[in-house]
Amino acid sequence: MLKRFTTLFPLWAVMLSAVALFYPELFLPYRNTIPLLLGVVMFAMGMTLSVKDFMLVLKRPKVIIIGTAMQYTFMPLAGFALSRLFGLSPELTAGFVLLGCCPGGTASNVICYLAKGDVALSIMLTSVSTLIAFVMTPLLTWLYIGQTITVDMYGMVVSILQIVVVPVALGIGLNAILGTRTERIRPALPALSVITIVVIIAIIMALNKDTVMSAGILVMSVVVMHNLIGLASGYGFSRMLGLSEIESRTIAFEVGMQNSGLSVALAIKHFSAIAALPGALFSIWHNISGSFLASYWNGKKI
Structure with missing residues (x-):
């Protein structure tokens, strides 16, 4: 039941977004809760990890380095280039660049599983890119748009530490303390993350009702291209560098699916x-x- 609920994430997101656009007053009062809600998602992610998981990095340094490097190379560049190509406003450009400079999203782990990828590798890539985000995200954002819009690097570092690093660390710590007792609640953590992210999306839709109505098609088109560039470049360059089919599929999702x-x-x-x-x-x-790409790859022999 919980797995079914989690896999229908896009449906819940679309439905609640529609509600937010027609009844924004339901979500506007909660605009200041977004960092807290995201912290809940990061804490849930930490609850699925242990110190032993991070030791796997030492056994597969090449793949981890390649995947992380692609994550912080292709997506920021694609976000910046597409924004310039379509003449987006400085604010939307900042949004796309910032999106590209963020680490991989936890949803990639689930999608990777459905695509017959390497789930352990996916989790490690997400974890590593997330833990170095407090340096990479502010730095890359400043490098790309620091000349056209003010970027508070120090403030962004503090925000990422508060929203990402601390909750993940607390989750890992609690998981270590409770040990096997966390196994009962682990199946519910993805569903909790889905609910939380869907609420975050709805709040943003409510805040941007007018913009979505006027420029939604253009922005959505750029979003689609940004994502497809990430998926294609992650897979294509991985194969070019001699990585296996399974590793390449895994990196494709890590590069193309951001912590939005x-x-x-x-x-x-x-x-x-x-x-x-x-x-x-x-x-x-x-x-x-x-989900569509995972379904396609799931039906192909490796």
Whole structure:
């Protein structure tokens, strides 16, 4: 039942987004809760990890380095290039660049499983990119758009530490303390994450009602292209570098599926509600595209 609920994430996101666009007053009072809600998702992620998981990095350094490097290379560049190509406003450009500079999303782990990828590798890539995000995300955002819009690097570092690193660390710590007793609640954690992210998306839709109605098609088109570039480049370059089919599929999802919730929280706090729109739309789309690609790969022999 819980797995079924989790796999229908795009449907819940679309439905609640529609409600938010027609009845924004239901969600506007909760605009300041986005960082807290994302912290809940990160804590849930930490609850699925242990110190032993991170030791796996030492056994597969090549793949981890390649996957993480692609994550922080292709997506920021694609976000910046597409924004310039379509002449997006500085605020939307900031949103797309910030989205590209964020680490991999936890949804990639589920999609990777459905695509017959390497789930352990997926979790490690998500974890590593997340833990170094407090340096990479502010730095890359500043490098790309620091000349056109003010980027508070120090403030962004503090935000990521508060929203990502601390909750993940607390989750890992609690998991270590409770040990096997966490096995009872682990199956419910993905569902909790889905509910939380769907609420975050709805809040952003409510905040951006007018923008979605006027420029939604253009922004959504750029979101789709951004995601497809990530998926294609992650897979294609992995194969070119000699990685296996399974490793390449895994990296494709890690590169193409961003932690859009983090980009939304950072955009709201450090830029504007409009800058959060790309991340909110990306949250819906990358799960749809990822599910279709996973279904296709699941039916192919490796």
